[in-house]
Amino acid sequence: MTQAAPTLAVRATAERSAATARTATKRRPNRRIVLNIILGLFAILWMIPVIGLLVTAFRSTTDAQTTGWWTAIGNVFGQHWTTTNFVTAFTNLDLGTNFFNSVAVTVPATVLPIMFAAFAAYGFTFLDFKGKEVYFAVIVGLLVVPTQVALIPVLQAYVAFTKATGIPIVGQFPAAWVYHSAFALPLAIFILRNYMSTLPVALIEAARVDGASHFQIFWRLVVPMSMPALASFAIFQFLWVWNDYLTAYIFLGDANPVLTQALYGLLGQYAQGWNLVAAGSFITIVVPLIVFFGMQRYFVRGLTAGSVK
Known part of the structure; x- marks a missing residue:
C-alpha cells in the first residue's frame, strides 16, 4: 500500500497534465483564428486608401470630381471606366x-x-x-x-x-x-x-x-x-x-x-x-x-x- 499510493499520485498528476495540454491544444487554434481575423481587419483598413486610389485611377475626370470613389464600387456598371x-x-x-x-x-x-x-x-x-x-x-x-x-x-x-x-x-x-x-x-x-x-x-x-x-x-x-x-x-x-x-x-x-x-x-x-x-x-x-x-x-x-x- 505504501508503494501504491505514490504511484497513484504520479498517475493522477500525469493525467491532469495531459488534460491541461489537450485543453491548451484546443485553445491554440481558436486563438490563432481570432488573431488572424484581427490582423485581417487591420490589413483591410490599411488597404482602403490604396483601393480608393486604384478606383480613382480608372475613373473619368467628371466622375472623380462629382462623386466619391466608394460610390463607384457600389455602381460598377454605371461608371465610365477608362485607362x-x-x-x-x-x-x-x-x-x-x-x-x-x-x-x-x-x-x-x-x-x-x-x-x-x-x-x-x-x-x-x-x-x-x-x-x-x-x-x-x-x-x-x-x-x-x-x-x-x-x-x-x-x-x-x-x-x-x-x-x-x-x-x-x-x-x-x-x-x-x-x-x-x-x-x-x-x-x-x-x-x-x-x-x-x-x-x-x-x-x-x-x-x-x-x-x-x-x-x-x-x-x-x-x-x-x-x-x-x-x-x-x-x-x-x-x-x-x-x-x-x-x-x-x-x-x-x-x-x-x-x-x-x-x-x-x-x-x-x-x-x-x-x-x-x-x-x-x-x-x-x-x-x-x-x-x-x-x-x-x-x-x-x-x-x-x-x-x-
Whole structure:
C-alpha cells in the first residue's frame, strides 16, 4: 500500500497534465483564428486608401470630381471606366528627365548615410573611448528632431556658402544629398549599432589576435555579417527619399524636378486632376516595390536583431 499510493499520485498528476495540454491544444487554434481575423481587419483598413486610389485611377475626370470613389464600387456598371489616365500620366510625368532626377537624388542619399553610419556604429560597438555612451545617447535623441525644422536654416547656410565660395549648391543634387543624409544618420547608427552588438565578440577578438586591423575587421567581417541591418535601413531610406516632396521642392526647385514634383503637377491649376494623380501614383511606386520585395528577406531580420539580447 505504501508503494501504491505514490504511484497513484504520479498517475493522477500525469493525467491532469495531459488534460491541461489537450485543453491548451484546443485553445491554440481558436486563438490563432481570432488573431488572424484581427490582423485581417487591420490589413483591410490599411488597404482602403490604396483601393480608393486604384478606383480613382480608372475613373473619368467628371466622375472623380462629382462623386466619391466608394460610390463607384457600389455602381460598377454605371461608371465610365477608362485607362486613359495612365497614358496621360505616363506622358506628363516626363519620365525621361524626372525619373533620372529621382534616381540621382535617391541612390546617393541612401548610400551616403549607410556608409558613414556603418563606420560610426562599428566605433560605438567595438571601440572603447571616453564618453561613448553619452555620444550615442545624443545621437538617439536626435531621432525626435523633425526634418522640417531645419529647412530654412540649412537653405540659408547653402545661400551663404554660395556667396562665400561662388559655388552654387541650391538647385543641385548635393543640396538634397547632404540634407537627407544628415537626418538619416541617427536612425541608421541606431539600427546598425543594435545589430552589430549581437555579432559574436569572440570572432572579432580572434581576428584581432591574428593581427587584423580595424579596417580589415570592418570590411571583411562586420559588413558582410551586417547585411540584414544594412538592407533594412536601405529600404527605409530609399522609400523615404523617393517619396519625398518637400525637401526636393525646397532644395532642387524647378532646376532638377523629381517625380513627386511632377506628380503634384498632374493635379492641375484648379485641382481637377485627382484621377491623373492616382494613376501617376501607381506608376511612381513601381521602383519602390521592386526595391522592397527584392530586399524583403533581410527586412525583418535587420529590424528585430538587437531588440533582445
